[in-house]
Amino acid sequence: MTKKTLILNAMLIDPEADSPAPGALLIEGGRIAQVFDTPMPQVDDADRVDAAGTFVAPGIVDVGVKVGEPGERHKESFKTAGLAAAAGGVTTMVTRPDTTPAIDTPETLEFIRRRANEAAPVNVLPMAALTKGREGKEMTEIGFLMDGGAAAFTDCDRVVEDTKVLSRAMTYARGVGALIMAHPQEPVLSRGAAVTSGKFASLRGLPGVSPMAERMGLDRDIALVEMTGVRYHADQITTTRALPPLERAKANGFDVTAGISMHHLTLNELDVADFRTFFKVKPPLRSEEDRQNVVEAVRSGLIDVIGSFHTPQDEESKRLPYEEAASGAVGLETMLPVLLRLYHSGELSLNVLFRALSANPAKRLGLESGRLAKGAPADLVMFDADKPLILDRFKLRSKSKNTPFDGARLQGKVLGTWVAGTRVFEA
Amino acid sequence: MRFDHRHLLGIAPLRPDEIVTILDLADQYARFNRGRDKHANALAGLTQINMFFENSTRTQASFELAGKRLGADVMNMSLQASSIKKGETLIDTAMTLNAMHPDLLVVRHPHSGAVELLSQKVNCAVLNAGDGRQEHPTQALLDALTIRRAKGRLHRLNIAICGDIAHSRVARSNILLLHKMENRIRLVGPPTLMPSGIQDFGVEVYDTMEEGLRDVDVVMMLRLQKERMDGGFIPSEREYFHRYGLDAEKLSYAKPDAIVMHPGPMNRGVEIDGTLADDINRSVIQDQVEMGVAVRMAAMDLLARNLRARPTEVMA
Numbered sequence: 001m002t003k004k005t006l007i008l009n010a011m012l013i014d015p016e017a018d019s020p021a022p023g024a025l026l027i028e029g030g031r032i033a034q035v036f037d038t039p040m041p042q043v044d045d046a047d048r049v050d051a052a053g054t055f056v057a058p059g060i061v062d063v064g065v066k067v068g069e070p071g072e073r074h075k076e077s078f079k080t081a082g083l084a085a086a087a088g089g090v091t092t093m094v095t096r097p098d099t100t101p102a103i104d105t106p107e108t109l110e111f112i113r114r115r116a117n118e119a120a121p122v123n124v125l126p127m128a129a130l131t132k133g134r135e136g137k138e139m140t141e142i143g144f145l146m147d148g149g150a151a152a153f154t155d156c157d158r159v160v161e162d163t164k165v166l167s168r169a170m171t172y173a174r175g176v177g178a179l180i181m182a183h184p185q186e187p188v189l190s191r192g193a194a195v196t197s198g199k200f201a202s203l204r205g206l207p208g209v210s211p212m213a214e215r216m217g218l219d220r221d222i223a224l225v226e227m228t229g230v231r232y233h234a235d236q237i238t239t240t241r242a243l244p245p246l247e248r249a250k251a252n253g254f255d256v257t258a259g260i261s262m263h264h265l266t267l268n269e270l271d272v273a274d275f276r277t278f279f280k281v282k283p284p285l286r287s288e289e290d291r292q293n294v295v296e297a298v299r300s301g302l303i304d305v306i307g308s309f310h311t312p313q314d315e316e317s318k319r320l321p322y323e324e325a326a327s328g329a330v331g332l333e334t335m336l337p338v339l340l341r342l343y344h345s346g347e348l349s350l351n352v353l354f355r356a357l358s359a360n361p362a363k364r365l366g367l368e369s370g371r372l373a374k375g376a377p378a379d380l381v382m383f384d385a386d387k388p389l390i391l392d393r394f395k396l397r398s399k400s401k402n403t404p405f406d407g408a409r410l411q412g413k414v415l416g417t418w419v420a421g422t423r424v425f426e427a
Numbered sequence: 428m429r430f431d432h433r434h435l436l437g438i439a440p441l442r443p444d445e446i447v448t449i450l451d452l453a454d455q456y457a458r459f460n461r462g463r464d465k466h467a468n469a470l471a472g473l474t475q476i477n478m479f480f481e482n483s484t485r486t487q488a489s490f491e492l493a494g495k496r497l498g499a500d501v502m503n504m505s506l507q508a509s510s511i512k513k514g515e516t517l518i519d520t521a522m523t524l525n526a527m528h529p530d531l532l533v534v535r536h537p538h539s540g541a542v543e544l545l546s547q548k549v550n551c552a553v554l555n556a557g558d559g560r561q562e563h564p565t566q567a568l569l570d571a572l573t574i575r576r577a578k579g580r581l582h583r584l585n586i587a588i589c590g591d592i593a594h595s596r597v598a599r600s601n602i603l604l605l606h607k608m609e610n611r612i613r614l615v616g617p618p619t620l621m622p623s624g625i626q627d628f629g630v631e632v633y634d635t636m637e638e639g640l641r642d643v644d645v646v647m648m649l650r651l652q653k654e655r656m657d658g659g660f661i662p663s664e665r666e667y668f669h670r671y672g673l674d675a676e677k678l679s680y681a682k683p684d685a686i687v688m689h690p691g692p693m694n695r696g697v698e699i700d701g702t703l704a705d706d707i708n709r710s711v712i713q714d715q716v717e718m719g720v721a722v723r724m725a726a727m728d729l730l731a732r733n734l735r736a737r738p739t740e741v742m743a
Contacts, residue, residue: 197623197624198623198624199623199624199625199627199628200624201622201623201624202599202622202623202624202625202628203599203628204539204540204561205539205540205558205559205560205561205562205596205599206539206540206559206560206561207560208623210623274540274543275539275540275543275544316516319516319518319544320516320517320518320544321517321536321538321539321540321541321544321559322538322539322540323538323539323559324538
């Protein structure tokens with residue numbers, strides 16, 4: 001007899017619905033066996049978890065997580081990343097191939113899958129490099145890698161500069177039905193930039209890149225999508241100017257989606273202040289006007305996916321002059337409480353948030369999760385949206401502590417995380 | 428007279444009265460430097476280290492002379508070659524030096540914000556001798572002193588800063604200082620050499636020298652920072668000189684008694700005509716060099732007073 005668990009007295013966030021509703025969930029055999037629209041249903045012989053009126057939502061599918069294996073295990077291992085994910089309500093980590101060496105052969109991919117299964121308490125879905133060594137010269141063995149379980153193909157923050165190479169890789173990828181994730185950025189214009197150009201960059205004397213470089217990169221990629229018919233996902237769309245081309249591409253029926261990082265939704269360029277390198281991310285933080293516009297694009301559904309772009313960096317890589325410092329911030333564990341700022345400020349509803357955090361990325365990757373429906377995998381997060389906390393970076397489970405939200409006052413706490421019906425985190 | 432700072436990292440943290448304090452003291456040192464006996468002991472017993480992560484002859488010599496005239500033990504370190512290549516980080520270098528107990532650390536670094544970062548890790552007073560494209564406070568102070576001595580005041584002047592604004596930390600510090608002292612600032616140069624968002628700095632921006640220099644009291648030329656450029660910002664040096672190089676004709680748009688300044692080293696025939704640079708009736712370029720030593724003496728003297736006022740760390 002399989003064990004049953006009943007999560008009762010919850011406010012259920014169904015991403016398909018407009019607002020949270022009281023209800024309960026029955027979990028059996030790793031899946032959601034039944035969704036109740038009453039908070040206290042009568043179910044015999046089930047373990048009971050009382051949500052006490054807090055929210056229960058489909059677990060987060062975080063696209064673009066960097067784990068330091070192989071090569072930089074001192075920054076993050078599958079174990080520490082997995083623990084951080086569980087504590088943050090992330091039930092699936094879709095990992096990046098920008099490791100050392102890059103995940104660009106079926107053999108390295110196999111290594112990742114084995115390590116992930118041994119060490120991480122959450123689902124790990126690895127992505128593979130689009131070109132060998134992420135050098136932008138030759139495509140990887142896209143077919144073999146797909147057979148080996150690669151969720152998508154990306155060179156991460158390295159833009160494939162050679163348009164011919166990219167068009168061939170896209171054409172080949174279309175043939176095997178692969179999804180490509182690109183970093184839209186005009187590579188030459190953005191070379192050497194540390195911040196977004198403008199008054200702040202000039203005041204601090206830092207080399208800046210025009211926000212237009214993102215639109216130029218996206219314009220090129222969309223033209224290639226039109227040419228090749230590939231399934232395309234832009235990893236981060238962070239500027240106002242890039243939104244109209246994205247909207248046009250979708251209206252024209254191209255298979256195009258877009259993501260954004262938690263940081264670009266909640267911070268702006270001024271947060272860098274006196275050269276705070278923990279705020280150095282790629283692409284750089286934008287103006288407040290851009291931030292507001294991309295939040296609106298998430299609300300309207302133009303931007304489909306929100307991710308943490310979890311990028312562990314040790315202190316040595318960050319305690320440098322701003323231009324020399326490494327980019328990236330950790331976010332697995334902090335993403336939900338940080339994004340709840342947008343809920344508390346009235347900018348985004350919880351259902352919109354979980355559409356972008358769970359439902360849309362799962363759909364895009366062809367996963368069964370991301371839903372609160374009978375038969376869906378029981379990947380769940382339970383959280384209190386109001387509980388106040390002051391973030392202490394040294395308490396994070398990640399090996400690296402590079403969060404821009406150290407000392408930030410946040411509201412929201414993850415109380416429990418389930419992966420395939422097994423509780424992997426309890427606050 | 429108040430000057431409540433532990434470091435001199437930029438013009439941005441200074442109040443107008445603090446700027447006046449430095450300039451007044453620098454005036455005294457300028458007089459002192461013209462005397463035969465040029466030795467004082469304001470810095471006696473203190474150790475001054477000049478750490479230059481970027482090539483410099485003039486600024487380093489000026490700081491060295493300023494320290495020596497005030498009785499400090501001065502050491503010069505050029506770091507672009509040694510430890511940086513060995514992979515030592517800026518913080519490591521700072522910690523190493525800190526263990527040698529310097530009192531004054533004069534730092535130049537090619538990256539914006541690097542001097543501030545270093546100042547957070549050491550116990551001594553840090554003077555910014557130029558960081559990336561951000562600030563070069565002693566240059567702005569010496570320019571201010573030169574203007575005050577030539578014009579008799581440092582407020583309500585029309586001042587044009589011309590040329591390569593984008594790559595210039597001198598321009599940024601000068602804009603900040605001259606703004607704090609309530610002057611009208613114009614920036615003149617080709618749009619490729621203007622930083623983005625500059626119109627929000629409370630300055631007027633001009634594309635041509637004819638309009639930009641009309642009726643100004645001070646013409647401040649900047650060096651074309653060829654080493655900081657990563658590509659073609661101007662079509663050629665001769666076209667640049669034709670359109671933006673300061674010569675007698677362009678200077679005629681300014682007030683008849685306008686002074687000409689340049690932070691040096693000059694590219695003669697590129698941003699400034701050689702004859703004009705040497706014209707003692709208009710050019711105050713040599714005064715700037717002279718005031719440089721005086722201003723640096725004043726700044727180090729003030730920082731040393733604050734240093735001595737703090738309780739000494741007990742020697743073990």
